[in-house]
Amino acid sequence: MKYYSTNGKAPVADLRKAVVKGLAEDRGLYMPERIPALPQSFFERIQELSFTEIACTVANAFFGEDVPPEVLNRIVGETLAFDCPVVPVTDRIFSLELFHGPTLAFKDVGARFMARLLAFFTKDSGEALNVLVATSGDTGSAVANGFLGVPGIHVYVLYPKGKVSPIQESQFTTLGGNITAVEVAGSFDDCQTLVKNAFMDAELNDALHLTSANSINVARFLPQSFYFFNAYARLKALGRADRLVVCVPSGNFGNLCSALFAKRMGLPVSRFIAANNRNDVFYQYLQTGEYVPKPSIQTLANAMDVGDPSNFARIYDLYEKDWGRIRADISGAVVTDDEILATISACYKSNDYVLDPHGACGFKAISDGLRPEETGVFCETAHPAKFLSTVEKAIGSPVAIPDRLAAFLKGEKQTVPLSGSYSEFKRLLLQSAT
């Protein structure tokens, strides 16, 4: 499979190059040149297949030409060391729980897959690889934990000082080893700019082997489609998969993008809802047809505080820049902080189900937007205990902290502070490489 850039000015790349480089030379995002359709027979008996069997079929369709089957199946098996169950919340709305991985958030799936694929592609090169990742919370922990201890790879996690919850922070600042946490005096967008500048810096790229692990990497976003196929299979087994609406709480739009790819591969989803917090650039695009990036606003669902979602370029490309077609498949919703709190509280009272602030955006959007004949599934993208104070305030009672989360909190925080200037960041990278 070849991958082209959404900006159309870079040469096509093979999978290895797309995964190792992350971003194309023209700053575009890589897209597979074909989206393979899965056969009707697969969907007819999908409910009889396990999550891993489904995921291996999907992975093979994308990566089968470039990765030997035994390696690919091993990578899928190691990635899915935990389940992504579909749990009923109301009689018509199901939660796709994506928080059962090591860092309790959905990014574990993509990050674990990417770490293993990257290790496969670089194991023979003998050259150290530096992964740069900007995080507004959960990306950093998922990537850092996905790569922890992988030989030949060093990870730099850049995060906005004071804008990440203490629990999130502990998940990437306490690891040590091949993980360096960089605490930037600035916003998430500043962190993302530092990373993007590093990738475009010819001098730095001559000296160091750099790669990205943000949701722009094809090895991170494509595997996220696994759990949408699996959700469909589990709902089909319950006889609930007709007129299915999938709602994705969105920030950089990598997760929604992988759901859209699943539909292109044949997954019978009627339509999608993109739930935003007050960072409503995509919502506004759906209303007006104009994409106008804005500075991000801090909200209770902070992993969705993104003012210029990077995967917009992929969605735009996937629908051939056709606003009408995008609107036909995807509707939007904006959920304020007050609504997040009210939704967590109401859902707990009515359904005895504890939402996290991101899942609350999804649940609110699908509760408001679902038509009578439809069944809805929303992504519960993080465990509520990761946002303890918000959730406890909303439900008025304590939330149990899972053991794997408590273990991070006991670790010692180690970070490198950074003012936010690019030259300082570059110095840091060059120094620690020598």
Ligand SMILES: *Cc1c(COP(=O)(O)O)cnc(C)c1O
């Ligand atoms: C990253 C994240 C999101 C947003 O996902 P995107 O793929 O960036 O749209 C939503 N919820 C949580 C908990 C996240 O960590």
